[in-house]
Amino acid sequence: MINFETRKQNMEKSHTYYIEIAIEMALENVASGKGGPFAAIIVKDGEIIAKGTNSVTQTMDPTAHAEIVAIRNACKALNSFQLDNCILYSSCEPCPMCLGAIYWARPKVVYFAANNLDAAQAGFDDSFIYQELSLPLEKRSIPTFQLNHLKHNKPFDLWVAEENKIKY
Amino acid sequence: MINFETRKQNMEKSHTYYIEIAIEMALENVASGKGGPFAAIIVKDGEIIAKGTNSVTQTMDPTAHAEIVAIRNACKALNSFQLDNCILYSSCEPCPMCLGAIYWARPKVVYFAANNLDAAQAGFDDSFIYQELSLPLEKRSIPTFQLNHLKHNKPFDLWVAEENKIKY
Numbered sequence: 266m267i268n269f270e271t272r273k274q275n276m277e278k279s280h281t282y283y284i285e286i287a288i289e290m291a292l293e294n295v296a297s298g299k300g301g302p303f304a305a306i307i308v309k310d311g312e313i314i315a316k317g318t319n320s321v322t323q324t325m326d327p328t329a330h331a332e333i334v335a336i337r338n339a340c341k342a343l344n345s346f347q348l349d350n351c352i353l354y355s356s357c358e359p360c361p362m363c364l365g366a367i368y369w370a371r372p373k374v375v376y377f378a379a380n381n382l383d384a385a386q387a388g389f390d391d392s393f394i395y396q397e398l399s400l401p402l403e404k405r406s407i408p409t410f411q412l413n414h415l416k417h418n419k420p421f422d423l424w425v426a427e428e429n430k431i432k433y
Numbered sequence: 434m435i436n437f438e439t440r441k442q443n444m445e446k447s448h449t450y451y452i453e454i455a456i457e458m459a460l461e462n463v464a465s466g467k468g469g470p471f472a473a474i475i476v477k478d479g480e481i482i483a484k485g486t487n488s489v490t491q492t493m494d495p496t497a498h499a500e501i502v503a504i505r506n507a508c509k510a511l512n513s514f515q516l517d518n519c520i521l522y523s524s525c526e527p528c529p530m531c532l533g534a535i536y537w538a539r540p541k542v543v544y545f546a547a548n549n550l551d552a553a554q555a556g557f558d559d560s561f562i563y564q565e566l567s568l569p570l571e572k573r574s575i576p577t578f579q580l581n582h583l584k585h586n587k588p589f590d591l592w593v594a595e596e597n598k599i600k601y
Contacts, residue, residue: 284580291588295595302588322599327514327537328501337494346495356588358579361566362533367575368562369495369530375577378585387589388600394536398529399567407535409543411526412452417546420459420470420524421555427463431490432556 283308283354284378291331291356294318302387303331305355307339307348307372314351315339331355332363336370346433348372357384360391361398369433451476451522452546459499459524462486470555471499473523475507475516475540482519483507499523500531504538514601516540525552528559529566537601 283306290304301319308314317335321327332355340346351372357379359367367375381391402409424430451474458472469487476482485503489495500523508514519540525547527535535543549559570577592598 280580281582284582285584288582288584288588292584292591295588295591295598298597301601302592304588321514321537321601325508325512325514326505327508327516327601328496328505328534330537333496337496340493340495344493346489346493348495356585360533360537362530362537364566365528365530365533365562366496368565369489369498369528372575375575376580377577378580378582379589380579383586383589387593394533395566397536398532398563407540407543409545411548412448412544412546414449414452414456414546416453416456416460417524418551420456420463420472421547421551423460423463424470424555429466430463433469433489433495 279311280354280376283313283352284356284376286313287331287354287356288378290316290318299323300329301389303355303357305331305335305353307335308352308354309339309343309348309350314342328362330360330363331357332359333366336366340370346370352376357381358391360389361394447479448522448544451481451520452524452544454481455499455522455524456546458484458486467491468497469557471523471525473499473503473521475503476520476522477507477511477516477518482510496530498528498531499525500527501534504534508538514538520544525549526559528557529562 287304291302294300295302303319305317315335315338317331319331320329348370353372353375355377358377358381455472455474459470462468463470471487473485483503483506485499487499488497516538521540521543523545526545526549565573
């Protein structure tokens with residue numbers, strides 16, 4: 266019979282096991298020259314259903330961060346745009362883009378190893394982007410403007426009126 | 434001879450022209466049942482180099498927002514992971530994921546038509562995600578934890594030491 270404490274320890278051991286896989290993948294990604302020092306895996310019911318490593322420079326895709334690649338692969342594996350009951354393990358705390366993606370994909374929990382300060386010391390300054398997101402448009406370093414257009418709400422009107430839409 | 438005011442008007446007309454294309458694409462995306470009411474285009478030197486429409490439900494990819502799809506397509510077209518001197522036009526204000534992607538891709542300027550309030554009224558509550566991003570980990574609705582691991586900084590150490598890395 267496994268008591269509560271033993272189960273808790275097994276679960277903790279399990280999280281460490283998965284996070285170590287992500288860290289080893291991140292190491293291998295740098296050693297092989299494939300991309301930045303980041304990796305993520307997605308686990309459902311104790312099984313690894315998807316992996317992702319940073320492949321920005323290899324695929325010429327600035328959105329190909331480890332978490333995004335892992336989320337895309339997991340959704341393909343599940344044939345779903347939602348990560349119900351999935352756990353995401355990342356070698357590093359997600360950047361704002363990846364955190365946004367996590368909220369759209371909705372895994373049940375996220376674990377990470379290194380944090381944003383560790384990343385910043387290696388030259389990945391996510392905190393700059395976090396700061397920019399909280400600034401009003403006119404103060405951002407990438408100038409961003411709203412353009413008035415009479416039809417600006419038409420796509421939303423059509424969406425609201427559409428009865429057969431697939432919500433996401 | 435074109436004076437300053439005329440040039441300014443031409444430029445303003447031009448922005449309206451491109452944003453209208455994005456709006457029309459967003460309308461078509463809903464009408465055709467292909468996805469959500471969002472579209473984006475990327476322009477370089479007056480030429481549309483890439484387009485993107487929301488295709489989350491069609492491709493089973495929660496990251497397939499209009500801006501992300503357009504950024505990926507533009508980077509493929511330019512064979513670059515940076516959108517130097519590009520303008521991004523979106524039918525709607527970017528969500529946190531897309532804004533993060535914009536900061537990684539670094540276009541020179543962003544224009545959008547509808548804003549986050551318009552999106553929220555149609556059921557797309559980006560503001561919820563914006564709020565979550567600013568919360569400390571322990572208060573977020575998707576539980577997020579840092580796991581201590583002795584090797585947590587190894588990928589960064591290797592990255593910093595690597596002389597032939599491609600920075601991004």
